[in-house]
Amino acid sequence: xxxxIPNDLPAFEKLRVEGVPLIGADDALRQDIRPxxxxxxxxxxxxxxxxxxxxxxxxxTPLQIELTLLTTSSYRPNTVPLSHLQSFYQTWQxxxxxxxxxxxxxxxxxELLPFEEVKYWNELCQIFDWSRTNVHxxxxxxxxxxxxxxxxxxxxxxxxxxxxxxxxxxxxRERQDTRRPNLMRGLDDYFQIPVSRHTxxxxxxxxxxxxxxxxxxxxxxxxxxxxxxxxxxVYMFNHLEYDTYTLHEEFQRDRLKSxxxxxxxxxxxxxxxxxxxPRNCWRAYAHLLFGNWVNEMYQTTPYDLEMIGRERQAAAx
Numbered sequence: 001x002x003x004x005i006p007n008d009l010p011a012f013e014k015l016r017v018e019g020v021p022l023i024g025a026d027d028a029l030r031q032d033i034r035p036x037x038x039x040x041x042x043x044x045x046x047x048x049x050x051x052x053x054x055x056x057x058x059x060x061t062p063l064q065i066e067l068t069l070l071t072t073s074s075y076r077p078n079t080v081p082l083s084h085l086q087s088f089y090q091t092w093q094x095x096x097x098x099x100x101x102x103x104x105x106x107x108x109x110x111e112l113l114p115f116e117e118v119k120y121w122n123e124l125c126q127i128f129d130w131s132r133t134n135v136h137x138x139x140x141x142x143x144x145x146x147x148x149x150x151x152x153x154x155x156x157x158x159x160x161x162x163x164x165x166x167x168x169x170x171x172x173r174e175r176q177d178t179r180r181p182n183l184m185r186g187l188d189d190y191f192q193i194p195v196s197r198h199t200x201x202x203x204x205x206x207x208x209x210x211x212x213x214x215x216x217x218x219x220x221x222x223x224x225x226x227x228x229x230x231x232x233x234v235y236m237f238n239h240l241e242y243d244t245y246t247l248h249e250e251f252q253r254d255r256l257k258s259x260x261x262x263x264x265x266x267x268x269x270x271x272x273x274x275x276x277x278p279r280n281c282w283r284a285y286a287h288l289l290f291g292n293w294v295n296e297m298y299q300t301t302p303y304d305l306e307m308i309g310r311e312r313q314a315a316a317x
Contacts, residue, residue, distance in 0.1 A: 009088055011052035035064040036101045036298060037305065039135070041092070041127065042069060043108035043144065045079035050106055051088075053241040057290040063298055068095065075120040092127050096134070099308040101301045102294070103135040107142030107239075111199045112159065115150050125151050133309035136301040137232035139293055145235035146201055149226075153210050157199040163254075164200070166247070166266030167192050167281065168221040170238075173214045182296050183227060183234065184215055186288045192267075192281045194242045195221045196250055201237060220266075231312075232300070234293060240286035244278060 006012065038058065044050040051069065058065050073091035076082070105127075110118050118124070128151045131138050140148045149155040170193050172184050193216075200222045206212050212235075216225040226235040239246070247265045251274065254262045270276040302308055 006088055009051065010048045010084075011055055014052055034303060034305075035066040036294065036301070037068070037099075038065050038102040038104065039068045039070050039095065039100045041103065041105045041144075042071065042089075044106050045077060045109055047071075047077075047080045047084065047089075049243075049246075050241075053243060053246075054104060054106075057241060057286055058294065060287055061291050061294040063294060065294070068100070070095065072120040072123050074123040092123065092130070096130060099134045099136075099305045101136045101305075101308070102297050103131050103138045105138070105140045105144035105148065107144055107197075111143045111146070111157070111197060115147060118147075128152065132231060133312060136308045137234075137293070137297045139234045139236065139290075141236050141241070142197060142239060145226075145237050146199065148233070149201060149235055153207050153212070155201055155205050155207070157201055159199050160197075162263065163198050164195050164221055165250075165263065166195060167268050168195050168218045168238075168266065170216045170218040170221070170224045172216055181213070181215055181227060183225075183289065183292050185292050187285055191216075191285045193218075193221075193224060193285070194239045194247055194268075194282060195237075196239060196242075196247060196265075197237070232297070236289075240282055240289055242282075244280040244283075248274070248278060 040051070040054060042050050055067060058067065069089045070092055071077075071085055071089045073093050076085070108118075115121055124147060128148055138148075146155075146157045150157070169190055171190050172180070172187060175181070195218075203214060203217075203223055206214075206226075211228055211230050213227045213229065214223065214225075215227050217223050221238070224236070224238050227233070228235070247268055251262065251265055264272055264274060268278050270279070302310075
């Protein structure tokens with residue numbers, strides 16, 4: 001089933017060429033189903049690239065998804081043309097009265113700043129709080145996951161001595177009852193994930209009574225994936241959504257910015273030779289994880305969008 005995005009979004013034609021199922025507004029209206037409403041709060045500097053990466057994964061699932069692109073109103077990034085934001089994005093203020101089946105919050109290039117010093121921090125906290133009542137299921141990525149954990153549970157981030165950068169082996173965390181969580185259905189016991197960050201969250205800092213489940217981790221790269229079943233919230237600290245060359249582009253960017261040596265991304269280039277083309281060994285896992293998230297969202301969300309969040313509001317009353 002296709003994903004519905006604007007026909008003139010730059011990602012549209014690239015995804016069409018790749019064979020990702022896409023649908024126009026007229027065709028979507030003819031299908032007698034309710035599309036899943038997913039909002040993407042895109043905090044990444046290269047917004048078109050992130051749009052394409054995540055739309056590719058959402059569009060490969062067997063459900064019709066309508067993607068709403070969001071940006072902050074308290075801060076306008078200068079890394080993307082204003083015309084792109086005005087044409088394709090809405091602010092949270094524009095949609096705060098709406099309800100969504102899903103919300104994705106991306107990472108952002110601010111991880112070395114204290115959370116409270118991020119220019120849009122207050123607005124982001126409001127969005128996080130709003131998501132508890134207006135969103136059925138949330139998926140936070142990298143810094144977005146760290147920020148949400150800090151806001152909801154006070155979990156700190158720790159600065160790493162060097163950037164954790166490369167493709168690392170992760171293991172699915174075993175559960176005492178031996179049942180594999182729905183989010184991890186179909187994933188191998190060990191799988192590869194791109195990692196690119198200067199900070200980390202540590203398991204020792206997770207509150208014991210918060211209901212947070214560790215789903216995947218790495219001996220070399222630390223925590224990877226957490227789930228908070230009570231609020232249907234996923235915290236992913238790494239980047240399964242990355243394209244084959246994303247780490248390469250980050251490496252080249254870091255080399256241009258740094259006067260000293262920049263470490264190669266680990267386990268990425270054949271023979272550690274950055275002139276050799278890297279190979280993608282995580283694509284299938286990205287499709288599995290996001291497919292599992294969308295399927296779980298579809299299986300549990302109310303058909304009537306207005307009923308989203310009512311159970312949580314009633315429990316809090």
